[in-house]
Amino acid sequence: MSRNAASPKIKVWDTELTRRLGLRLPVVQGPLGGGLSSVELVGAVADAGGLGSFGVHHLTPQALLETASKVRARTAAPFALNLWMPCAYRQQRHIDAESFAQALALLAPFYEELGLALPEAPPAAWPDEREQMEALLEARPAVFSFVFGIPPADVLRRCRQLDILTLGAATTVAEARALEEAGVDMLVASGAEAGGHRVAFLEPPERGLIGLFSLLPQVVDAVRIPVLAAGGIADGRGMAAALLLGAQGVQLGTAFLACEESAASAVQRASLFQPQANDTVLTRVFSGRLARGIRNQFVERLQAVKDRLPGYPLLNSLTAELKRAAVAQQRPELMSLWSGQSAGLLRHRTAAALLTALEEQAQTLLGGL
Numbered sequence: 001m002s003r004n005a006a007s008p009k010i011k012v013w014d015t016e017l018t019r020r021l022g023l024r025l026p027v028v029q030g031p032l033g034g035g036l037s038s039v040e041l042v043g044a045v046a047d048a049g050g051l052g053s054f055g056v057h058h059l060t061p062q063a064l065l066e067t068a069s070k071v072r073a074r075t076a077a078p079f080a081l082n083l084w085m086p087c088a089y090r091q092q093r094h095i096d097a098e099s100f101a102q103a104l105a106l107l108a109p110f111y112e113e114l115g116l117a118l119p120e121a122p123p124a125a126w127p128d129e130r131e132q133m134e135a136l137l138e139a140r141p142a143v144f145s146f147v148f149g150i151p152p153a154d155v156l157r158r159c160r161q162l163d164i165l166t167l168g169a170a171t172t173v174a175e176a177r178a179l180e181e182a183g184v185d186m187l188v189a190s191g192a193e194a195g196g197h198r199v200a201f202l203e204p205p206e207r208g209l210i211g212l213f214s215l216l217p218q219v220v221d222a223v224r225i226p227v228l229a230a231g232g233i234a235d236g237r238g239m240a241a242a243l244l245l246g247a248q249g250v251q252l253g254t255a256f257l258a259c260e261e262s263a264a265s266a267v268q269r270a271s272l273f274q275p276q277a278n279d280t281v282l283t284r285v286f287s288g289r290l291a292r293g294i295r296n297q298f299v300e301r302l303q304a305v306k307d308r309l310p311g312y313p314l315l316n317s318l319t320a321e322l323k324r325a326a327v328a329q330q331r332p333e334l335m336s337l338w339s340g341q342s343a344g345l346l347r348h349r350t351a352a353a354l355l356t357a358l359e360e361q362a363q364t365l366l367g368g369l
């Protein structure tokens with residue numbers, strides 16, 4: 001029996017998100033940037049009736065196009081590509097010799113511990129966002145999701161012409177209004193529980209650390225475009241609650257990161273299932289911008305000097321080799337262990353098992369109302 005036939009058609013699955021994209025379930029696998037997305041994860045989510053997303057903010061335009069082709073070779077279903085918009089918050093692309101030396105001095109003990117030579121020059125340039133957007137338009141995914149701001153008006157207009165659905169992210173009511181006014185199609189209300197970066201763009205993220213239970217209904221009241229919910233959702237109870245609070249779908253990141261199809265290393269994935277995952281911290285020490293991950297030694301040792309570290313994307317590039325070496329040497333205490341606040345709820349090891357559990361549990365709860 002097909003899964004469509006097995007699932008009674010309950011009205012909550014019929015949302016603006018599922019209708020617009022022809023999905024079976026109102027569930028988005030949140031984009032995982034910096035190399036943690038995978039074609040297999042996007043494909044597995046699509047097979048199970050959700051929307052898979054690939055985080056491509058770290059890729060060159062050429063690599064972005066290649067990624068889109070690989071996803072298309074895996075699935076005919078709609079998928080999202082995700083970019084980070086240029087954002088002034090702790091942005092730093094260039095560094096003078098003195099500040100570079102200061103940053104290296106702070107990071108030197110970690111390079112040494114991991115047996116790495118210190119870089120002699122600042123990292124190469126980070127991909128240009130405008131060029132990435134041009135490549136994305138060429139790749140023409142069903143959904144362009146973005147964070148840290150709003151794409152330029154001409155990009156939004158071309159998305160409409162190409163039938164690419166635009167999906168922004170808001171951490172406050174003001175950001176939700178700004179996205180709607182710019183003509184963005186849908187938005188994700190991102191609660192402070194979420195794993196990874198705080199994607200605020202109107203105010204520094206420290207000013208908008210609003211939990212999803214407070215943020216979601218206020219955003220739903222403030223805008224007319226469909227709102228998806230993200231931050232701390234890891235099971236069917238969270239999904240049902242978000243739909244009751246007015247969301248047209250849910251976006252989960254940490255729970256998909258924990259699935260074996262993600263590109264997370266085995267050590268990183270295992271860390272999400274350990275008790276330490278209950279202790280997350282918002283920190284700038286890995287990338288230069290505020291992000292939520294599991295507290296570990298790297299964070300503890302650098303937190304006190306965080307204001308002397310460079311901004312994004314410079315610090316992100318400077319720590320990249322450290323992070324890679326920590327993974328290769330299986331040293332979780334020196335890795336960036338991104339996680340949201342609901343890691344303690346994680347039970348499922350594959351995307352299909354996670355989506356089945358979400359569907360069944362949410363259906364039981366909502367069907368009984």
Ligand SMILES: Cc1cc2nc3c(=O)[nH]c(=O)nc-3n(C[C@H](O)[C@H](O)[C@H](O)COP(=O)(O)O)c2cc1C
Nearest residue numbers: 030031032033055194195196231232253254338340
């Ligand atoms: C490791 C990791 C990387 C992420 N990278 C991105 C990204 O590049 N772009 C983006 O829009 N969201 C990114 N997110 C946010 C997720 O897509 C999602 O919105 C968020 O994780 C939801 O909260 P949860 O972690 O509590 O489920 C990332 C999250 C994690 C955990």
